[in-house]
Amino acid sequence: MTNHRDVIVVGAGLAGLTAARALRAAGRTVQVLEARERVGGRTVDHRIDDGHVVEAGGQFVGPTQDHILSLAAELGVDTFPAFDTGDNVYVKNGTTRRFGNGVPPDPTALLDVGVLISRIDRAARAIPLDEPWRAADARALDAQTLATWCRRGAVTDGGVELLDILLGSAFGGTAADASALFGLWYVAGAGNEYTPGTVGRMMGVTGAAQDARFVGGSQRVSLRLAEELGESVTLGSPVRRIDQTGPTVVVHTDTDRWTANRVVVAVPPVLATRIAWDPLLPAPQEALFQRMSFGTLAKFEAVYPEPFWRADGLSGQAIFRDPTFPVCSMFDNSPPDGGPGVLMGFVGADQWRTWAPKSPTERRGAVLRAFATALGPQALHPTTCIEKDWTSEEWTRGGPTSVLTPGTLTGLGRWRDVPFGRVHWAGAEHVNHWNGYMDGAVRSGKDAAADILAAERITA
Amino acid sequence: MTNHRDVIVVGAGLAGLTAARALRAAGRTVQVLEARERVGGRTVDHRIDDGHVVEAGGQFVGPTQDHILSLAAELGVDTFPAFDTGDNVYVKNGTTRRFGNGVPPDPTALLDVGVLISRIDRAARAIPLDEPWRAADARALDAQTLATWCRRGAVTDGGVELLDILLGSAFGGTAADASALFGLWYVAGAGNEYTPGTVGRMMGVTGAAQDARFVGGSQRVSLRLAEELGESVTLGSPVRRIDQTGPTVVVHTDTDRWTANRVVVAVPPVLATRIAWDPLLPAPQEALFQRMSFGTLAKFEAVYPEPFWRADGLSGQAIFRDPTFPVCSMFDNSPPDGGPGVLMGFVGADQWRTWAPKSPTERRGAVLRAFATALGPQALHPTTCIEKDWTSEEWTRGGPTSVLTPGTLTGLGRWRDVPFGRVHWAGAEHVNHWNGYMDGAVRSGKDAAADILAAERITA
Structure with missing residues (x-):
């Protein structure tokens, strides 16, 4: 035909x-x-009961994401605020601490994270978004990893480790994988024509990139x-x-x-x-696309009769800095009516590389133990679990996006969109x-x- | 069927x-x-006249490469020494200097190159060849580029630039592209079970990896x-x-x-x-193979009635540290009987990224100008030229090999050979x-x- x-x-x-x-x-x-x-x-939604779905792929939207927001509005798809009320939990090597908004209460990393985020935001502003290879120090930035760049100055291992946890879900890569130039450029793009990108806008919930979700998925x-x-x-x-x-x-x-x-x-x-x-x-475009390998990211969702953690004053959000757990972060992913409660964990980057080869049963057990460590033993008994490993999806092969390694943006980046x-x-x-x-x-x-x-x- | x-x-x-x-x-x-x-x-040979070929792909063999050497011997394919007599030429920004064996006579880089090569050799010996991710400092080495690692200590831009010229042909990548762990592991493998790999064995001619060629290609x-x-x-x-x-x-x-x-x-x-x-x-193998992107390398061969440079006491070997030229290094690639003379230039890594998009005519002109700068104006008038861009080869897509970027060996390397x-x-x-x-x-x-x-x- x-x-x-x-x-x-x-x-x-x-x-x-x-x-x-x-x-x-x-x-x-x-x-x-x-x-x-x-x-x-x-993006793909999984039905969890007669009236509800959970999102197994991209799901969050926020201010400055004008294109998806206006398209959804035109199409009559409403948004609702991501659940962001109550205390978050920081899990480090088995111990938990509740904390309010802001960075996790880790005395070994707190100061560094603050300094590091300011440094990233400042450096990101200096990257020409349309042509990052023309940044003043583009060659030097692209010849090092983001991890190397972050470690410069007083940043401790703790600061970089926490950054890796954030990156693990943001792009399925670690600071060790990515070019510093790419990392700064990626942050610089977390905004629109009028509002420059910042780490806060990329990583935050209310008022940031995880601000809202779509009703119905x-x-x-x-x-x-x-x-x-x-x-x-x-x-x-x-x-x-x-x-x-x-x-x-x-x-x-x-x-x-x-x-x-x-x-x-x-x-x-x-x-x-x-x-x-x-x-x-064309050979340079072939060479570039070869280097635009995907991050590695899976999402794990556990469904409960209700979002039990909310009664304890917990947001359902947690950060895991603990090598025994497959997840790096967790969110309350319940439907807007709060009917069933859903917890969603990101198996990002480093965790994925360790845990993807294991059996689904072993992974499920470890994820639920992570959830329970953060929110209590009720988390051990979901009514159903959904796991989506995007690298195993034939027509995607990774997630959430391509992470550019050192040398790629300056050497070949200009070929990205050339027809x-x-x-x-x-x-x-x-x-x-x-x-x-x-x-x-x-x-x-x-x-x-x-x-x-x-x-x-x-x-x- | x-x-x-x-x-x-x-x-x-x-x-x-x-x-x-x-x-x-x-x-x-x-x-x-x-x-x-x-x-x-x-490997592919191109016929240049009734009795001779030049190799447009892999071509050199040397001591400790026991497997290819014994296989060729069994099959009756003889080797002959690569031409390595006379002075080499170092071209830097248009000026030329003759030099004997050893590193190029560049006062801005000489000391650094010596120090750097010793450092690489020493560090390479500490890498467990079969399981580089078990090296004592594997995570740290894999979280940085080879360029970052090389710049540590007193190494100047000149030292790293010269290293890049060598790497350009050795793996079609730059020190900025590669993980430091991968780079050191790659050097560590430039030997056999009895003889550890060294930069000298990888980069050298007589007694090293460019020691000999095959009669007939x-x-x-x-x-x-x-x-x-x-x-x-x-x-x-x-x-x-x-x-x-x-x-x-x-x-x-x-x-x-x-x-x-x-x-x-x-x-x-x-x-x-x-x-x-x-x-x-399997998802981790998919993720690894995605990250095993090829280096970018082309070979350019110019054929002359005879190897005219030999009469001037020149080896036909040159190193180009000059951004106006597409080649990073040059070799005398004449057949063993010295009948026609052949010069071969590597368009490696950085040079490839600049020059591959240009027209064959423009590239040919610039390559021949490079050859002429090193060996005199006779090089401007070859009888024929052969160019092979391996990234444009449908069934290869790059050359000469995969260059592993930071994070890959430690994160996914163990999946490389798993059936x-x-x-x-x-x-x-x-x-x-x-x-x-x-x-x-x-x-x-x-x-x-x-x-x-x-x-x-x-x-x-």
Whole structure:
């Protein structure tokens, strides 16, 4: 079967669906080809009872994430505040301490964390967001890891360890994995055109990136987009080959052959390299995408009849600095009506590397022990558990986003968004503001659509 | 078409062919499936006239590379000494200086380079080659780049820059790209069971890794192996899917279906992840292979009627520390009879990232200007030029080998060679001695075959 569209979009995550919507609004015919039997990409909701879901992927939104917030509002998907009332818990090597807002009450790290966050914020402001490789000290920053950069000055192991716990969930990587230039750039992007990014806005809850959630689950935004697009979305159609050798672009799935004037590839770079390209991807873009390997992140959710911790004045939020536990942080992930109680733990970066190879039973036991250490023995007895390891997802292969290693941004970063012939790029990795977030995905989809419409005007 | 073999080998480079040979010698039926229309993987010879070839890929061998040397000897492929007579040339920002053996005569870097090499050699000896993540300071070494590690102490920019020039050709990466732990481990492996690796053995010519070449070209070893294997090698058959869900392993190419008791995947990790796996690769192995991105390296060869530089007492070897040139180093790559003269330049790492996007004409002009700056204006007028960019090779995608970034060895390194069900791994990346070299490839092929035979004895 061969069909023609003005634009074929590869991938029905937020980026691809947003691009398709914008192109259709501009009068173009589009088809979105999605490998999975569902839309939503790195967002997916799991039903936990008749009336409730929990989000197994991206879930939080907050101020300055204008693109996802306005899209959801347009589509009638409401937000509600993430539960952020009561004391948090800091677990360090088996001992627990309650604390209010702010950084954990760890005398061995407290001062350092404060100093470190100020240093990061200050350095992030000096990074040109659109061209980080033009930062004054770009080469030096990109020749070291974020861990090396953080250790400069008076920062103790404790400070860097705590930072790693935050990074573990923020990008599924450690300060040891990431280039310092990338890390500072990533923080710099945690804002919009008017508000510079800061560690606080990236890591915080109320008023920050974990401020709110979507009623009914984050995947609803994609589901609504797909409803709008109707038959313009084809599920279960992995794109295997993209051929630009002829007058139109030819996109091959296992069963179909689509032709188009332009293509938007809205899948993670790791998956983009696995498409058979004819001609091949330009060598520097191939080399860059190879280096945009995913972080490693899993989410673990435990469902209880009610959010029992709230009665104890606990927020359900915890930070774990304890190598015996697979989770680095925990959140109250209950539905807005507080019906069932849900605890969500991030198995991030370092913890993932230790715990992903173990059996689900062993991991479940250790996660629940972590939850119970923070909130009491009731946490040991959930009614159900849901675990989602994004590296095991065939059509994602990691999470939440690509972590750029030293040398990559300065050496090859400028190739990230360069169209390859008539193929344009979208996805949470292809954006400078809120890179790696739902907001970045939506923005990148709009950008790709706008680039295609602009390119057509030039060639027309 | 469905055919059964005891073992299917994916990839007809030195690793795959060696594995197939060993398995056949043990009485097993084998089939090697190769994507390209040739064997040899990262070794390939280009014919330059009726009687001569130049090597466009891996080419040098030296003492302690016992596996490739003994294999070549068995197959009747002779070696000859790489040309290493006369003065070398050091080009720095347009000025040239002749020098004898040893490190370049650069007063701004000389002392540092000496100190640095001693430090690397000493630190490399402390790395447990089989389990580098067990080094005493493994976590700290893996949390920093090799550049950071090298800069510690009194090392100037000049010292690190010179090291980068050496690394540029050695692994297509810079000291900024690589984990310090990986860099030290890579040096530690530049030897055999009896002789520890050193920078000198890795980087040197006579008596070191660039000691000798193969008469008739390095690809001849693979061609001889393929001759021996005869119809057990199938060219032009990219493996698209490997299915381990049934009682035998099923290997799918575009046209055929092969079944086997065991499979050896002898392709670079970057390509291994692009095979459709059912079930999927174990998540930690997927995460590791994602991070085993290739270095970036191209080779440029210029052919002259004769090796004119030899009459001037020049070796044809040069080191370029000059950002206006695409090459970092140059060698006399003439055939053993000295018939035509051939100069070979490495476009490595940093230079590649700048120069790969430019036009072949522009690159050729700049390379020849570099050669002429070192050896005189005769170098501007070759009879023919051959350029091989390994990142543009569909069935390689980089060169010469995988460069591990910070956090990878300690976090995921132990997954490198773990068999996935009935699938075993081979290739230059899957070995501890002479990783990334022809010798490592051969060793890995022997290891994979031995592992399969051992596994059969256990399960039998």
